[in-house]
Amino acid sequence: MTRPVIRLGDLRNSFEGVIPSIIGTIDDDGMPNISYLSHVYYIDETHVALSNQFFSKTAANVRRLGVATVMVVDALSGAQHLLDLQFEQSCDSGEVFERISTHLDVMSHLRGHEGLMKLKSADIYRVTQIREVLAAAPLAPPPEPRPHRDRISHAARIISAIGAEADSDTILDAALDGLRDEMAFRNLMVLLPNEDETVLTMVASRGYDRYGTGAEVPVGTGVIGMTAASKRPVLIADLTRARRYARAITGDTAQIPLPGLEAPQCQMAVPMMAKGRLRGVIFAESELSFAFTHEDEAALGLIANQLASCLLLADLQAQAVQPSIALPPAPDTDSRRFRFRYFLHDDSVFIDNEYLIRGVPGRLLYYFVRKFTESGQRDFSNREIRRDSSLRLPDFKDNLETRLILLRRRLDEKAGPLRLSRPERGQVRLEFDGLPDIEVVGAAPALP
Structure with a gap:
């Protein structure tokens, strides 16, 4: 019976670093040398990359003879395969180098080893042969194969739904609802960068017991922040070896806690890019290891860029709209008064001594x-x-x-005395329950 041909793409679960790989080389005298690798990186159907962080003996053997053998292990099924490799080139820049470097930076951060896994170079190998290692005691019962998911069709429908909307609110909802309903991503959030791209702020989410609108993640911190810093997607298939998750994702001084799973096992984040700039990050997580595949990552990247472009277009179109002038009804102020405190140093707003928002949104609310x-x-x-x-x-x-x-969403979530409504496109209306007693901490600039 002819055994099926093994494709390199079929082994992607073996390249996630959950179970370390083993690299074997020989010297000029035929003496073998064995070392462990944290990751083998898939490049295409005939190539893999290894980070050049070997012991000197392994590196010397590869440089002299140009060949190596690597054993990889599938963390889900336990299947083992041997890859015969032919060295082709070493690179210290470019797409492959940057992708591997970003992944190492993320894993270093999550494991508390910042700066210890800096990539010197990435070595590219051609895979000349793939051999299955027959298990002496196979798993019983073997894991059931996961159903095939047509991510291209799913992404196409979500992108179409996003493109059919003209308003920023409905564009965001179309993206998140589509990811939840079409792709079965249960825990999602969209975060936007502040003006100097040092902080990401959560603007919309699905699947959590609280919204957390306005929660912040520093750029460069955790999976979300590293995605923003590198402007590259990050997929961590199994977080078992990265238990610093809670501190990494929330930051140390967040005014609003970021929603998140108690014990996530798989996380994925992709940048939202438009006109060459970071417009945000889409983040998904799951309590199941290997919940997301690299096909999911690629599809989410398409959706993220469409979302970024549509939000940018909606903003430009709203700028061009000249709203009709209508006299709004008088606010229902009754006799209630509430305290409105505005801090000039960071544009933060507190209502009745509770933190609301800061940055540009806080400055806008104070202005209104x-x-x-x-x-x-x-x-x-x-x-x-x-x-x-x-x-x-x-x-x-x-x-x-x-x-x-x-x-607007943060005000709705707080359900306080202030709200923003949208009487028409390109226009916002301030709604009151009571009247504000304004206190400015610092000297307020004069209105024109």
Whole structure:
């Protein structure tokens, strides 16, 4: 009976580093040498890459004879395979090098070994033969094969749904609902960078017992932050060896806790890129190891970039809209008053002594509230907001709409005395339950 041909792509579960691989080489005299590898990296159907962090003997043997044999182990099935390798080249820059370097940086951070796994170079090998190692005692019963999932069709439907929407709110919902319903990703969130790309702020989520809108993750911290820093996707198939997750994802001084699973086993994050810039990060996690595949990662990357482009387009279109002028009904203020505190040093807002938001969204809310108390204005257009120099908006003014989404959803989540509604596209309206007593910590700039 002819055994089926083994494709390198069929062994992707063996390349996740859950079970270390073994590399064997020989010297000029035929003396064997064995070393352990943390990862073997899949390049294509005929090539793999190894990080050049070997013991000197292994590196010397490879450089002299140009051949090696690696044994990889599938962490789900226990299947073992031998890969006969022919050395082709070593690289210290480029796509393969950057991908491996990013992965090592993430794993170093999650394991508490920052800076100890810096990549010197990536060695590219051609796989000349794949051989199955027959187990002396096979697993009983063997794990059931996972069903095939047509991720291209799923991604196409989600991208179509995103493209059919024109409003930023509905665009975000279409993306997250599609990932949940089409691709069965149960725990999701979208995070957007602040103006200097040092912090990511959570703006929408699915699958958690609390929303956490406004929660922050420092760029460069954890799977989410490392994805933002590198602008490259990160997939960790099994987090068993990376137990620093809780500290890595939430940061140390978060005003709003980030929602997350208590014991995640698999995490995936992809950057949202448009016009060459980071527009956000989509993050997914699961309590099951190997819940996400590299096909999932590729499909999510397509969706993330479509989401970034559609949000950018929606913001530009909202800027061009000239809303109709209508007199809103008088706010239902009754006799209630609430405390509104605004801190100039970081644009943070507290309502009745509870933290609400900071950064550009906090600055916007203070602007709206102050305008109302001084002139009674409650309706604001995107065009007007952009043109007001007192707001000190960042030079790149193509994400105002997403900042307003963050502010609006955070206000709705708090269910306090302030809300933002959208009477029409390109316009927001300030809604009150009571009247604010404004306190500014620091000297407030004068309104024009």
